[in-house]
Amino acid sequence: MLKFALLGFLNYKPMTGYDLKQAMEKSTANFWQAKQSQIYTTLKDMEKKELVVSYSEIQEGRPDKRVYSITDAGKNDLEKWLLEPVTAVERHKNTLLLKLFFSSGVDREFLLSQLRQLMVLYQREVERFSTETRSIIEETARNNPELRLDSILWDATRRLGEMHKEMYVAWLEETIAMIEKHF
Amino acid sequence: MLKFALLGFLNYKPMTGYDLKQAMEKSTANFWQAKQSQIYTTLKDMEKKELVVSYSEIQEGRPDKRVYSITDAGKNDLEKWLLEPVTAVERHKNTLLLKLFFSSGVDREFLLSQLRQLMVLYQREVERFSTETRSIIEETARNNPELRLDSILWDATRRLGEMHKEMYVAWLEETIAMIEKHF
DNA sequence: TATAACATGTAACTAGTTACATGATTGG
DNA sequence: CCAATCATGTAACTAGTTACATGTTATA
Numbered sequence: 001m002l003k004f005a006l007l008g009f010l011n012y013k014p015m016t017g018y019d020l021k022q023a024m025e026k027s028t029a030n031f032w033q034a035k036q037s038q039i040y041t042t043l044k045d046m047e048k049k050e051l052v053v054s055y056s057e058i059q060e061g062r063p064d065k066r067v068y069s070i071t072d073a074g075k076n077d078l079e080k081w082l083l084e085p086v087t088a089v090e091r092h093k094n095t096l097l098l099k100l101f102f103s104s105g106v107d108r109e110f111l112l113s114q115l116r117q118l119m120v121l122y123q124r125e126v127e128r129f130s131t132e133t134r135s136i137i138e139e140t141a142r143n144n145p146e147l148r149l150d151s152i153l154w155d156a157t158r159r160l161g162e163m164h165k166e167m168y169v170a171w172l173e174e175t176i177a178m179i180e181k182h183f
Numbered sequence: 184m185l186k187f188a189l190l191g192f193l194n195y196k197p198m199t200g201y202d203l204k205q206a207m208e209k210s211t212a213n214f215w216q217a218k219q220s221q222i223y224t225t226l227k228d229m230e231k232k233e234l235v236v237s238y239s240e241i242q243e244g245r246p247d248k249r250v251y252s253i254t255d256a257g258k259n260d261l262e263k264w265l266l267e268p269v270t271a272v273e274r275h276k277n278t279l280l281l282k283l284f285f286s287s288g289v290d291r292e293f294l295l296s297q298l299r300q301l302m303v304l305y306q307r308e309v310e311r312f313s314t315e316t317r318s319i320i321e322e323t324a325r326n327n328p329e330l331r332l333d334s335i336l337w338d339a340t341r342r343l344g345e346m347h348k349e350m351y352v353a354w355l356e357e358t359i360a361m362i363e364k365h366f
Numbered sequence: 367t368a369t370a371a372c373a374t375g376t377a378a379c380t381a382g383t384t385a386c387a388t389g390a391t392t393g394g
Numbered sequence: 395c396c397a398a399t400c401a402t403g404t405a406a407c408t409a410g411t412t413a414c415a416t417g418t419t420a421t422a
Contacts, residue, residue: 002381008285018401028284031277038382040403061390063401082282082289085297089304089348092275094214097340099265101211102191104332106265114268121272149287152365156358157280160351165272167350168343175339182335185409201373221410223375244418246373 002034002042003051007070007078010052014069017043026136027154030129030161043068051077100175108183112176119172122165129162185217185225186234190253190261193235197252200226209319210337213312213344226251234260283358291366295359302355305348312345 009015009023017040024034034042043066046052051074057065070078096118103111137158141151192198192206200223207217217225226249229235234257240248253261279301286294320341324334 004285005281008281011285016401017403028281030274031280031284033274033276035383036401037384037403042381044403059401061400063389063403065401078285079288082286083293086279086282086301087304089301089308090278091213091216092277093216094275094343095273096269097214097343098188098191098211099269100336101214101340102187102194102261103265103336104330105262110266118269118272121270125272147287149366152361153283153285153287156354156361157284159357160277160280160354163350163354164347167346171339171343171346174342178335178339183332199373200375218411219373220375220412225409227375242373244372246375246417248373 002032002038003046004078004081005032005034006039006042006046007051007074007081010068010070011075011078014067016065016067018065020068028157030133031157046074050074108179111183112179115172115176115179119169119176122168122172125165126162126169129158129165133158133161185215185221186229187261187264188215188217189222189225189229190234190257190264193251193253194258194261197250199248199250201248203251211340213316214340229257233257291362294366295362298355298359298362302352302359305351305355308348309345309352312341312348316341316344 005024005028006020009020015023017036020043021034021036021039024032024039043052043054047054047068050071052068053071054066054068057067059065100111134155137151137154140154141147188207188211189203192203198206200219203226204217204219204222207215207222226235226237230237230251233254235251236254237249237251240250242248283294317338320334320337323337324330
């Protein structure tokens, strides 16, 4: 639920919808993304429920900025959610697997070339997690020493991303070999 | 999109909404699930679009069975989709990571016990993929020798599930150690 | 005697996506 | 001069979930 992501960010400091989108793109986007439009409508909804409050910062030549801050009710809501344990394995929908599952009639070379192309993409993703994403976390931690503990957890989420893409590369290799052999 | 999953199954043989739900639970549920209610509404919608046709099998003591079959238009739709290459890395939403990302204020022991409990669940999942899921595929392949190629692909999807859960176990170990050390 | 399996469906709702609408400023 | 950045929002739509509604038969 996007609401909790927004509360999580606003718990660091007040931000606008635009800021929140950028913050997400730099960090949680790897495991939680949202469109700008959804962020705006969700913030509005949260304000109605008094989880956040906003004020308008007047600007010239561009729309006024609406800066949101978390309220005590919002902090409670966030904390309550953080303390709800995750007790089940999440099941994610995976289009690639769904397609592959039904692809026995598809041309062998078409399948193979697709999987090979995906392998390149996933290798790049591994690279991205171990360089860019890591740097973003390190830099933020350097500039905000009070976020030391946070940065440890941020890095744990980064590591899952990295390991996840590595696993994909290994699976693609295995799957390509399998298809080459049996198809 | 559920539509393609349903077309995929109906491309093997005619089935009812109830059958489809069961088939999914036994196979694609690991990467594509749907509620019974969604299956029924989607089938109705697909019939309107002439991707499937149905007839009613009269039964006593229980609702008549509505048996769906794929049409030529449905086969085209399915094949067209199968031939659309997957060219991007899918981004899945992950509640666990979102929660962890914002959990710096949460009690250390609470976090650790949660992650340890999750590790048990993920280990069980690895087990499930390598035994139950594997048996289902093997048995189906044994009973339907014409589905040999299919079963190779089914097993590839099973392997990703297995490897994915193994990766999670490794990450949980690493993350638990990290929190024990730095928190 | 209770519960799982068989079998279908609708209504209301939630979450998220796509498309539309506007317009100045900054950097290459 | 063109694209990206800054900045906000609404409307329509799609996909999926939850809750409701019904009722028999087989099994433990």
